[in-house]
Amino acid sequence: PLKVIIDTDPGVDDALAILLALASPELDVVGITTVCGNVPVGQGTKNLFRLLNQLNPPSGLLVGQGAARPLEEDLITAIQVHGSDGLGELDGALTPGGMPRYPAVRLPQMLPTAQDVWNECIRRYPDEVTLITLGPLTNVAVGLKVNPLTVQKFRAVVAMGGAIGVPGNISPVAEFNMYVDPHAAHRVFHASLPLTLVPLDVTTRVGVTRAGLEAWVAGSPHPIGRLVVDMTSKAFDFAEQVEGHGLLYFHDPVAILSAIDASLMRMEPLHVDIEMVGRVSRGATVADRRSRKPEEKATPNMHVAVDIDADRALHLIRSRLCPWSS
Numbered sequence: 001p002l003k004v005i006i007d008t009d010p011g012v013d014d015a016l017a018i019l020l021a022l023a024s025p026e027l028d029v030v031g032i033t034t035v036c037g038n039v040p041v042g043q044g045t046k047n048l049f050r051l052l053n054q055l056n057p058p059s060g061l062l063v064g065q066g067a068a069r070p071l072e073e074d075l076i077t078a079i080q081v082h083g084s085d086g087l088g089e090l091d092g093a094l095t096p097g098g099m100p101r102y103p104a105v106r107l108p109q110m111l112p113t114a115q116d117v118w119n120e121c122i123r124r125y126p127d128e129v130t131l132i133t134l135g136p137l138t139n140v141a142v143g144l145k146v147n148p149l150t151v152q153k154f155r156a157v158v159a160m161g162g163a164i165g166v167p168g169n170i171s172p173v174a175e176f177n178m179y180v181d182p183h184a185a186h187r188v189f190h191a192s193l194p195l196t197l198v199p200l201d202v203t204t205r206v207g208v209t210r211a212g213l214e215a216w217v218a219g220s221p222h223p224i225g226r227l228v229v230d231m232t233s234k235a236f237d238f239a240e241q242v243e244g245h246g247l248l249y250f251h252d253p254v255a256i257l258s259a260i261d262a263s264l265m266r267m268e269p270l271h272v273d274i275e276m277v278g279r280v281s282r283g284a285t286v287a288d289r290r291s292r293k294p295e296e297k298a299t300p301n302m303h304v305a306v307d308i309d310a311d312r313a314l315h316l317i318r319s320r321l322c323p324w325s326s
């Protein structure tokens with residue numbers, strides 16, 4: 001299996017992505033690190049532990065906490081989408097007897113940093129580890145500065161983010177992860193890393209309605225099914241009441257899928273830059289697709305997922321998250 005580190009801002013679809021990765025034999029998850037984004041990083045770390053407490057994570061899994069703020073901007077969270085805790089307000093979920101359904105989370109007293117975890121994983125498996133980022137690119141940008149030898153030893157870096165030929169989600173032109181820390185994205189885009197971007201162009205092709213997800217989860221033989229319904233309920237409210245389409249998009253799970261089965265997506269080598277300062281255009285990812293003779297073309301700095309077999313992707317997500325249902 002492919003060794004991966006997941007860098008994440010949990011987040012409802014982050015949590016689903018982690019479930020998907022841990023349920024997939026193609027991947028060996030050796031580390032999970034958190035970053036600020038959907039929620040402040042401490043809350044994200046709590047959410048990660050809440051999730052891991054419900055699962056059987058691999059015994060050697062390393063967990064660490066990363067950046068608390070973007071490189072230059074103030075943190076903007078997405079609690080309007082993910083709920084005030086970032087995970088569908090699970091603290092308020094009660095059993096029929098009125099007891100809290102999910103026990104309070106205790107963090108370990110000593111928590112390594114994200115960079116510590118990356119260093120240790122690379123020490124164990126140099127050139128073997130793929131880093132998959134599901135949040136703002138702050139930890140990677142910090143790593144490039146304080147830890148370049150480690151970051152350069154990643155086999156590949158896969159980042160969920162950007163909107164190339166489709167509208168944004170946090171602004172008309174920007175995708176959330178890019179918008180939150182555009183300076184970090186800029187540093188990463190220009191670092192000559194073996195980078196793959198998984199943008200909204202493909203992630204918004206893979207989604208499920210509330211009724212659809214409830215049907216997947218129905219008859220779940222273990223508590224994960226309940227957790228999936230509880231943690232997604234606020235995100236469905238947002239999709240129904242604000243966005244109007246009612247679909248929960250599997251943004252972060254689709255990034256994981258690209259590592260599970262590359263044949264699901266068509267990748268295009270492109271030169272992509274990011275707007276850092278624009279009043280209207282902050283966080284916009286701009287691909288240079290001008291017609292140019294080969295020798296005049298801008299050198300690609302990443303591969304971008306531009307198309308996806310959406311039916312097969314959705315089926316794979318369902319079969320891994322809810323194996324009893326498919």
Ligand code: BDR
Pocket residue numbers: 011012013014038078081134135160169175176177251252
């Ligand atoms: C991205 O933004 C976050 O809210 C999601 O978790 C995902 O990583 C989608 O734009």
Ligand code: CA
Pocket residue numbers: 008009010011013014037038134135252
């Ligand atoms: Ca995320």
